[in-house]
Amino acid sequence: MRLTHIILRSCTCVCILIYSMLSNANIESTVNQAQLNAIETALANQEYEKSWAMVSDLQERYEGLSEFDYLFARVAIENKEYELAIFALNRVLIDEPNNYRIHLEMGRALFFNNNLA
Secondary structure, three states: OHHHHHHHHHHHHHHHHHHHHHHHHHOOOOOOHHHHHHHHHHHHOOOHHHHHHHHHHHHHHHOOOHHHHHHHHHHHHHOOOHHHHHHHHHHHHHHOOOOHHHHHHHHHHHHHOOOOO
């Protein structure tokens, strides 16, 4: 089981890396800060469904940008979309491997997803 788990994680990382490289051609290079602020406000006000609708509308345009992916993951966690959050956080960790806040959110997502191995 341990070897299978390692192989699965390795394949996931490779897929994320390939996806990130391919999807960057379809995204804008910067995130609209006003849109991110609106999502942050909805999240802070515990308007989770509203924040989910907002990030879902922007996902195709900004997916792959660390700033958006981090916010997307936080919203996904609050909406119990843990696997989507883990996927987004893995993309962020490629760009920011030493960002402890990202590791903390990854831990939350893995815990809530009952992935304790």
